[in-house]
Amino acid sequence: MHKNRIYNFNAGPAALPETVLEEIRESFLNFDGSGMSITEISHRSKWFDDVINDAVARTKRLLKLDEHFHVLFIQGGASMQFCMIPMNFLADGKSADYVDTGTWSSKAIHEARLQDKPIQVIASSKEENYSCIPENLQFNADARYVHLTSNNTIKGTQWADFPDTGGIPLVSDMSSDIMSRPLDTDKFGFIYAGAQKNIGPAGICMAIIRDDMLENIPDNLPSMLKYTTYTAKNSMYNTPPCFSIYTVQLVLKWLEETIGGLDKMEAINQEKSDILYNFFDSGDFYRGTAKLSDRSKMNVTFRLPDEELEKTFVALAMEEGLGGLKGHRSVGGCRASIYNATTLSAVKALVDFMKTFERQNG
Ligand SMILES: *Cc1c(COP(=O)(O)O)cnc(C)c1O
Numbered sequence: 001m002h003k004n005r006i007y008n009f010n011a012g013p014a015a016l017p018e019t020v021l022e023e024i025r026e027s028f029l030n031f032d033g034s035g036m037s038i039t040e041i042s043h044r045s046k047w048f049d050d051v052i053n054d055a056v057a058r059t060k061r062l063l064k065l066d067e068h069f070h071v072l073f074i075q076g077g078a079s080m081q082f083c084m085i086p087m088n089f090l091a092d093g094k095s096a097d098y099v100d101t102g103t104w105s106s107k108a109i110h111e112a113r114l115q116d117k118p119i120q121v122i123a124s125s126k127e128e129n130y131s132c133i134p135e136n137l138q139f140n141a142d143a144r145y146v147h148l149t150s151n152n153t154i155k156g157t158q159w160a161d162f163p164d165t166g167g168i169p170l171v172s173d174m175s176s177d178i179m180s181r182p183l184d185t186d187k188f189g190f191i192y193a194g195a196q197k198n199i200g201p202a203g204i205c206m207a208i209i210r211d212d213m214l215e216n217i218p219d220n221l222p223s224m225l226k227y228t229t230y231t232a233k234n235s236m237y238n239t240p241p242c243f244s245i246y247t248v249q250l251v252l253k254w255l256e257e258t259i260g261g262l263d264k265m266e267a268i269n270q271e272k273s274d275i276l277y278n279f280f281d282s283g284d285f286y287r288g289t290a291k292l293s294d295r296s297k298m299n300v301t302f303r304l305p306d307e308e309l310e311k312t313f314v315a316l317a318m319e320e321g322l323g324g325l326k327g328h329r330s331v332g333g334c335r336a337s338i339y340n341a342t343t344l345s346a347v348k349a350l351v352d353f354m355k356t357f358e359r360q361n362g
Contacts, residue, residue, distance in 0.1 A: 007346040010324035011153055011299060012176065013196040015341040019258065020250045038246045043239050051246050052234065058252035062262055063183055065208065072207040072227070073235040073245055078104070078175040078194035081205060082111035085171060085190065088227050089144050090117045091218045097143040097168070100124035101133060102152040103330065104173055122146075130155040132291035137163050145169045145189055145213075151177035153197065154328040156301030156335065157294040162187055169213065177298050178206065179255060180340055181266040189213045195244060198298070198339045199251050203244035255340070265340055272338050272347045273297040279351050285358045289333060300336045301327060310334055313357055320353055322346075 001007075001018065008015040031038045034047050041047050056071040065071070074080065085108070090096055095118040098109050102125075112119045120143070123134035130152065139146060146165050151158040153176040162170060162184070169189025178193035185191075189210045196202040209227055223229045229237045259265050277295060280286045280302060289301045304310045310333060314326045327333035338347060 001343075001345070006318075006321045006323045007342075007349050008323055009336045009338065009342065009346070009350070011197070011328065011335060011337040012194070013202050014198070014324075014337055014339050015346075016200070016247070017251065017254045017258070017341045020247065020254050020341075023250055024247065039243050041242070043236055043242055048242055051242070051249050052236070052240070055245060055249035055252055056234075058249070058256055059206070059208070062179060062252060062255060063185060063208070065185055068211045069185070070209050070211075070214075070231050072209060072230040073240055073248075074205045074207050074230060075203065075241060076205065077196075077202070078173055078192060078205055079107065081173070081192045081207065082108040083115070084225050084227070085145075085147070085192075086112040086115050086117045086119065087221060087225060088217045089171070089190075089213065090115075090119075091216055093118065094144040095119060095140065095142060096171075097122045097139055097146045099134060099137065099146070099148040100126060101149050101157060102130040102155045103328075104153065104175070105147070105149045108147055108149070108173065125157075128291075131157065131289060131294075133157055133159055133294045139165050139168055141166070141168075143168050145171040147171045147173075149173045151175075151180075151296055151298050153299050153337075154301075154331055154335075156288075156290045156296045156299045158296035158298065160293065169210065176337075176339070177296075179252075179262060179265065180269050180298060182262040195248055197337075198341075200248035201244050203241040204248065206248070251341075259340075268344065269297045269338070269340065272342065272344055273300060275344075275347050275351060276300050276336065276338070279354065283358070285362050286354060298337065298339055300338060301331075301333060302335070303333045307332065309361055312361070316357065317350075317353055322350055322353055325350075 032047055059071045098119055098121050100121050123137050125132050125134050146168050150172045170187045171190040174191050175194040176197040178198055190213055191208040193206050195204045217228055280288045287303045317325050325334050327335045
């Protein structure tokens with residue numbers, strides 16, 4: 001690790017692979033022999049075409065997407081998708097099922113309701129303070145899609161497996177766990193992810209859409225809010241955030257060539273999260289907040305015996321070069337976000353710090 005850099009446990013924007021940052025630095029003044037920076041070249045140039053096409057190709061290879069899927073880049077973050085999804089997929093009074101597992105699902109539900117779409121919340125873990133994933137889901141047979149948040153960044157829960165919907169396409173917000181594990185993509189009609197958690201900087205949302213989801217999109221939607229605009233123009237109807245897409249491309253290259261794909265990535269993520277959860281479970285000073293079977297491998301949420309100690313813990317950790325451990329402002333407590341780019345050594349350094357802190361304050 002470079003000196004002056006910290007172990008970064010931020011929830012988002014979050015850590016990027018250090019080698020990717022170095023590659024950006026190397027190429028920043030003169031991209032690919034162009035004599036220009038990636039932030040200065042035309043998005044209509046061959047240079048940028050190569051970047052976006054490579055990002056798309058790598059996404060397809062990593063997720064083993066078949067020819068029915070399109071990979072798009074859309075601005076407005078994951079939050080823009082909360083409104084675009086019902087706008088595009090729920091024409092003609094069609095309904096959809098939503099599963100409520102926390103803040104981000106609730107926002108997706110809110111945006112669909114703002115448009116008066118007849119959606120149904122078929123399950124919620126609100127009563128359990130969102131500490132788990134609902135079980136035994138019952139789907140409405142006429143639902144156009146089932147929306148769920150694959151990983152709940154704030155509460156630290158994650159779908160370990162995806163439900164069998166009987167053929168209704170799953171639509172999933174994967175902002176905080178995309179590319180962290182292999183996916184059985186057959187079940188999905190639409191996947192989206194704000195890049196700033198696991199695959200790049202803020203400024204871009206990756207969207208993966210299956211052919212059949214493009215049917216019946218209303219013609220009269222605003223061009224920028226219509227998926228067919230993006231499929232028709234390779235995500236370049238207007239000027240895309242070239243720098244963000246370039247960084248995503250480099251992260252995907254790192255995933256393929258340095259890590260060796262999503263099976264490998266999943267094994268590393270499993271090891272990292274096991275280290276933390278096994279440590280919590282070996283004592284009673286640190287207490288995980290999520291139900292055991294639904295624990296997230298990306299966002300590890302935990303409490304200390306009291307709030308004063310939590311404050312001291314976060315502050316002292318920062319002094320030791322371990323940043324971003326404060327829980328989301330809406331829930332308090334502590335959270336270590338251990339996305340793909342957070343290294344095993346970062347996690348080991350965190351556990352060492354936690355042991356020392358416990359000895360001194362337990
Ligand atoms: C961070 C996050 C969002 C919001 O992403 P923006 O790009 O800021 O809109 C949505 N969903 C999940 C699961 C997130 O983690």
